Amino acid sequence: MALTPVIRVNEVVREFRRPRESPFGPRPVVRALDGVSFAVEPGEAYGIVGESGSGKSTLSRLILGLDRPTGGGVEFEGRPVLEVPARDLRSALQPVFQDPRSSLDPRMKVGAIIREPLEALRLDVDRAERVAEVLEMVRLPAAAAGRYPHEFSGGQRQRIAIARALAPRPRVLVADEPTSALDVGVRAQIVNLLLDLLDRLELTLVLVSHDLALVRHVTERVAVLRGGRLVEEGPTRAVLVDPEEEYTAQLIAATPAVTWRRR
């Protein structure tokens, strides 16, 4: 019997209304997503790529249950994501955002930042122990808990953001451009850390990025979005090395040739 997909995106449409262009004119509608369907299997690393404005962030918000589609639906582990109780959903499905500078509260110590989801979700765990555990997982010293985010480098702050996401022991991470705020040299470390965590913790990853080199290195399957439509989907190697669609070939051609090296 086939496994239930972790995430199923089913004919999803998301429209946004723009402000009127003239006082009595209609409000223009932007179709950010237009009939997108795919499924992510347990333990898989799945990439979503596309140029700016193709609908990637809109899709990641819908997957996380942070937004409502205009049509179609998203299922998490077989249930409509909007019907999963918030506490169950957030302990299982955690976001990792782009820029830890804006997602980490500068007034809170790192320990409190990592404890926050445990407190918000009222999880019955030894919080101090869990903080130490996740800091160790992202290779930061236990003493980091007593310091503030500004005392860390960009790469270390991204590790803190990942530690926070891991604290409730999620089964799935949704990472939207997790390395784009970082210098190139630091990116590879974060990427290798993510790969290591996927292996060790048997996580499912949805990686949203315009960085094709990153997606090629990390994911097993990939979906290519263009203007809100899914134009191509398949094994990452096949799609990003030998694409069937001209659009994907153009995306690849527009990408600087960066290759990630595994440790």
Ligand SMILES: Nc1ncnc2c1ncn2[C@@H]1O[C@H](COP(=O)(O)OP(=O)(O)OP(=O)(O)O)[C@@H](O)[C@H]1O
């Ligand atoms: N809240 C909103 N209100 C109006 N339009 C929106 C809103 N959010 C997204 N859009 C529009 O939907 C389309 C897709 O946007 P989205 O941010 O999902 O693209 P993206 O692929 O993530 O782009 P980027 O890589 O630049 O972040 C764009 O045309 C955008 O202007």
